[in-house]
Amino acid sequence: MEEIKTGVYICHCGLNIAGTVNVEEVARYAGTLPNVVVARDYRYMCSDPGQALIKDDIKNLGLNRVVVASCSPRMHEPTFRRACQDAGLNPYLFEHANIREHCSWVHDDRQIATEKAKDLVRAAVRRVFYNEPLEIKERPLNPNVLVVGGGIAGIQAALDIANGEHRVYLVEKEPAIGGHMAQLDRTFPTLDCSECILTPKMTEVGQHPFITLLAYSEVEEVAGSVGNFKVRVKKKARYVDEEKCTGCGVCEEKCPWKVDSEYEVGMGKRGVVYVPFAQAIPHVATIDKERCVYFLKGKCRACEKFCDAKAIDFEQKDEIVELEVGSIILTTGYDVFDSRRIPQYGYGRYDNVLTGLEFERMTCAAGPTGGKVLLKDGRQPESVAIIHCVGSRDENYHEYCSRVCCMYALKYAHLIKENTQAEVYQMYIDMRCFGEGFEEFYRRVCDEGVNFIRGKVAKVTDVALTEGEQGKLAVIAEDTLLGGIIRVPVDMVILCPALEARFGAEDVAKLFTINRRADGFFMERHVKLDPVATATEGVYIAGCCEGPKDIPDTVAQASAAAAKALSVISRGRVVIEPTTAQVNEVLCQACGRCEEICDFHAPKVISKDGLRVSSVDAALCKGCGACAVVCPTGAMSVRHSTREQINGMVEALLEV
Amino acid sequence: MSFEPKIVGFLCNWCSYAGADLAGISRLKCAPNVHIIRMMCSGGISPLFILKALEAGADGVLICGCSPGDCHYKEGNYKTLRRITLLKKMLEQLGIEQERVQLHWVCASCGDEFVDVVNKITAEVKELGPLQAGVKSRV
Numbered sequence: 001m002e003e004i005k006t007g008v009y010i011c012h013c014g015l016n017i018a019g020t021v022n023v024e025e026v027a028r029y030a031g032t033l034p035n036v037v038v039a040r041d042y043r044y045m046c047s048d049p050g051q052a053l054i055k056d057d058i059k060n061l062g063l064n065r066v067v068v069a070s071c072s073p074r075m076h077e078p079t080f081r082r083a084c085q086d087a088g089l090n091p092y093l094f095e096h097a098n099i100r101e102h103c104s105w106v107h108d109d110r111q112i113a114t115e116k117a118k119d120l121v122r123a124a125v126r127r128v129f130y131n132e133p134l135e136i137k138e139r140p141l142n143p144n145v146l147v148v149g150g151g152i153a154g155i156q157a158a159l160d161i162a163n164g165e166h167r168v169y170l171v172e173k174e175p176a177i178g179g180h181m182a183q184l185d186r187t188f189p190t191l192d193c194s195e196c197i198l199t200p201k202m203t204e205v206g207q208h209p210f211i212t213l214l215a216y217s218e219v220e221e222v223a224g225s226v227g228n229f230k231v232r233v234k235k236k237a238r239y240v241d242e243e244k245c246t247g248c249g250v251c252e253e254k255c256p257w258k259v260d261s262e263y264e265v266g267m268g269k270r271g272v273v274y275v276p277f278a279q280a281i282p283h284v285a286t287i288d289k290e291r292c293v294y295f296l297k298g299k300c301r302a303c304e305k306f307c308d309a310k311a312i313d314f315e316q317k318d319e320i321v322e323l324e325v326g327s328i329i330l331t332t333g334y335d336v337f338d339s340r341r342i343p344q345y346g347y348g349r350y351d352n353v354l355t356g357l358e359f360e361r362m363t364c365a366a367g368p369t370g371g372k373v374l375l376k377d378g379r380q381p382e383s384v385a386i387i388h389c390v391g392s393r394d395e396n397y398h399e400y401c402s403r404v405c406c407m408y409a410l411k412y413a414h415l416i417k418e419n420t421q422a423e424v425y426q427m428y429i430d431m432r433c434f435g436e437g438f439e440e441f442y443r444r445v446c447d448e449g450v451n452f453i454r455g456k457v458a459k460v461t462d463v464a465l466t467e468g469e470q471g472k473l474a475v476i477a478e479d480t481l482l483g484g485i486i487r488v489p490v491d492m493v494i495l496c497p498a499l500e501a502r503f504g505a506e507d508v509a510k511l512f513t514i515n516r517r518a519d520g521f522f523m524e525r526h527v528k529l530d531p532v533a534t535a536t537e538g539v540y541i542a543g544c545c546e547g548p549k550d551i552p553d554t555v556a557q558a559s560a561a562a563a564k565a566l567s568v569i570s571r572g573r574v575v576i577e578p579t580t581a582q583v584n585e586v587l588c589q590a591c592g593r594c595e596e597i598c599d600f601h602a603p604k605v606i607s608k609d610g611l612r613v614s615s616v617d618a619a620l621c622k623g624c625g626a627c628a629v630v631c632p633t634g635a636m637s638v639r640h641s642t643r644e645q646i647n648g649m650v651e652a653l654l655e656v
Numbered sequence: 657m658s659f660e661p662k663i664v665g666f667l668c669n670w671c672s673y674a675g676a677d678l679a680g681i682s683r684l685k686c687a688p689n690v691h692i693i694r695m696m697c698s699g700g701i702s703p704l705f706i707l708k709a710l711e712a713g714a715d716g717v718l719i720c721g722c723s724p725g726d727c728h729y730k731e732g733n734y735k736t737l738r739r740i741t742l743l744k745k746m747l748e749q750l751g752i753e754q755e756r757v758q759l760h761w762v763c764a765s766c767g768d769e770f771v772d773v774v775n776k777i778t779a780e781v782k783e784l785g786p787l788q789a790g791v792k793s794r795v
Contacts, residue, residue, distance in 0.1 A: 072677045073694065101680030102692050106771075112688045119691055506725070513728055515671065517765045535670050535728060535764070579696070599730040624729035625700020629739070641696060647708050650664055653691045654713040 151179020699732025
C-alpha cells in the first residue's frame, strides 16, 4: 500500500476563524498527527494563493490526501475538490473540516474553540486516511424542462427556455394560465394595464411550437434525478374536447346555473361550464364537475345541446401523461391571506370592507362594476381608508413584510383619486418604497392630497359615536406620529392582506424533495448566492413560491431559473455522483433487505454466474445509506461514507 | 474542573447540517461539547456508529434529521426514528440512560432550534455524569 501523505490547511478566514481560534496552534498540532507531512495556516484558503498552496504541495511533496479546515463544506468543498483535481489528485481524497460555522462562529472562548478545532481537524485527518479515489462519470441528459405553475413566473421561464428551442411542458392546475397577474388591474408604479402586458405573453405560450401546455393538470409523481426526471401528470377531465372547443362561450351563456367566479373573486358570476376570463389561454370551456347539475342529479346537458362544435364530452376521463425532463422549475405562486382571520377588521361582516384583489377587480374596466369605484349600494364613496399590513409584519400571523402592499396601496389611492372625489387615508406602519420609480410614485401620490396616518389599525366598526360617523365605518387606529388614538369615519375600507405560502406548498415540497423555510415558502439553496436553486439538483424555484415579491422581481427570478436550466441543457451531460452504494459480493448473502429498505429501488438481488447477489443500479441510487445500515453482513456500503471513514472519525474525535 | 461531556453529533446533510451552519452564520452561541459528523441522511446512521461512539468514550450521542415529511431521501428519517427507538430500549437494558442518545428533527432554517438541542443534550448529559466510569464498573 502506498504511503499516505496528508497536507492540512487551516484557514484564518480573515478574523472569522482566527478571531476566535488560534489557527497557528491548530496548524502546529495538525503537523503532529499521523500521516500528516505538511500543515499550514493561511489567511484565506479559498483565494487563488490559498488554493495554490495546496496545488504546489501536491506537486512538490507528493501529497495524496488533503484536509482543509475552514468554513462549511456546503460553501467551499467544491472549490477545494477542484483545486485537488487541478493538481492531479482525485477530488474524493479531499476532506473538509468545518471550524467556522460549527466552531469559531458559535463559540466565544478562544481556548475552548481552539481545542474543538483541533478535535475536528484530527477527525478529518483520520477520515481522509480511509478516503478512496472515486471515478466521476457523466451521462447524457434530457433537454426537456418541466415548469409547474402558469402565472407570470412560469410563463416567463417557459418562454425563455422555449425561445432557446428546447421543449417545455408547462403544467397549470387551473383551467387557464395567467395566475394572479391576470386578475390585477394596473401595475405600480408605471400604471401599465396588467392584462395588456400579460396577455401577449400568454398568447405566445399558447402558440409556441416548443411549449406543450398542460392546463387543468397536476403533477402526481416525480422520480429520477437531474438530467433524467420522470414525471407523472394528471390531466383532469374538463368534459370538453379541447381540440373541438372554439371558446365561443355559448355553453356558458346557455348554462342555467350560475356560481361565484373565482377570477372575479366572488364579485361576479360565471356559468358552471365556463371560460375563466375573456383572454384565457387555452381558450376553451371547462365543466365544474362539483357543481354541474348533470353530474349531481343526472339531468340538464343544456351546454351539450347548444354546442355547435360538439365539444362537450360528459364521458371524458382524467388522463395520465408521463413526461421525461432534465430539469424542473417550480413557479407555484402564493395565496392571499384570508382577512377573516382578523375579525376586528370586519371583512365578511361589513359590505364595504374589501380586500385588495376585490378592489383590483372593481377598478378593472372589464370587471364587475365596469371599472367604477362603488359602494355596495351603488353610491360613490366620499372617503376611503386603505389598511396596510393585514396579516404581514404581525407576530400573530406572518412576521415578514409582504413587499408589495405599500406600493399597490399607493396605486389604489391614485386610482380612487382619479375616479372619485373621495378623501383617501393610508393607514401604514412604515412606507417601504424601495424599487425603481417607487419613491417618485410615492411623492406623486402624496402630492395628490392623500392622507397618510402612521399607525396600525386596531379595529373597523359600524358603531357610530358621533354624528359624522353615522352610516359610515369608523377606522380606529393609533396615530404614532400624533401619539393618540384616532377615529376616521369612511365609506369604504380596503385591506392589504399578506401574501402567504400556498395551501399545499408542503405537499409540493415533498413531491419535489425541496425544503421550506419556517414561513412556509420554498427555500433556496443559498439565500444570497444561489437564490433559484434548491436542495435538489435540477429543481429550481422562481416567483412568489419562494417569497413575496412584485412582478419585476418575479420576472427577473423566472429568467434566472430559466438560465439555470438552460445552462444544464447547454452542457449536455450531467455528472453521476459516484457516492452511491456498492456491494461486496463475497460478503453478500442475497437476503434482500437492501432491496426492501430502499425507497428508490436501486439494489436488486440478481443471479450472477449462478450465484445470487445484490446489485446496485447507480443511476437510481441516491447514496442515502439506508441499505448499508440494514445489511447484516456488512456487504453493502456507500462510497465516501464507509464504516471505516465514519468509525475513524468517531474514534479520532474521542481519542483525546 | 467541572465535567465537560463529549458528545458526538450525527447530522444529515440536507436539513440538520444546514441548520447547524445557520446557527453559525447567525452567530448564535451554543455549548462546545457536540462534535459534528456530517452524514448524507439520518437514515444512513447505523446504530453501530452510535454504539461505537459510546464505546470509544462519548458521554452522549446526538442524532439530527429532517423534520417528518421533509426527508431528502423520502423516508430516511422515519427509518432512523424506528431504529433509535429500539436502540434506546436496548441501551437502557445495558444501563445506559435514555437521555444520552437523543434524536431531534432540525430543519435547514432551524438555527435557533439547533442551538437549543445542543444546549439541551449537553446539560442533560452533564447532569448524568461521565458514561465510561459507570459502564466500566458494570462490565
